[in-house]
Amino acid sequence: RAPSSSCFSWSPKGKQLVVGDSxxxxxxxxxxxxxxxVLPAPSLGGQPCRRRQRGVVVQLPICRRLPRQAQLHGEAMNVLLAASANSMELGVLGLASDQVSWMQWVLEDASRAELPLNSATREETYPVGVGLDTSTQHELPWGEGGWKKEKT
Structure with missing residues (x-):
């Protein structure tokens, strides 16, 4: 059985995704x-290091804004929502039928989750967090002209 994914992070520009497994x-x-x-896990065996650390090199990307990400996982729904501070779209991943791997959901334009444009400047807006309310009691449009009553 393949190891399960335990964490992920978008690149600062939102062009790539890195997933860590168990x-x-x-x-x-x-x-x-x-x-x-694929970067394999570091080896934890072998001889202990007998050298003292004398210096540390740290490379930090130069960005006008710090990259931030938010993730919300609904355990019962097997859905993962991902938002990045550098993108106005919300990524949606779902657990595949094999119950091991995740797959990206490609949503139609009308049902994509994305942030609206700023009404005054017509510029893109970016998320500062993600929230999901599953307590609705309203009827929701479902399919072609049908309605579905959400259970509470």
């Missing part, structure tokens, strides 16, 4: 979810 390996994906690179 074995500690990292897999880098393009937006079409094709694996580009």
């Amino acid at each position: 074995n500690g390996a990292l897999t880098q994906y393009k937006p079409d979810l094709k694996a580009v690179k």
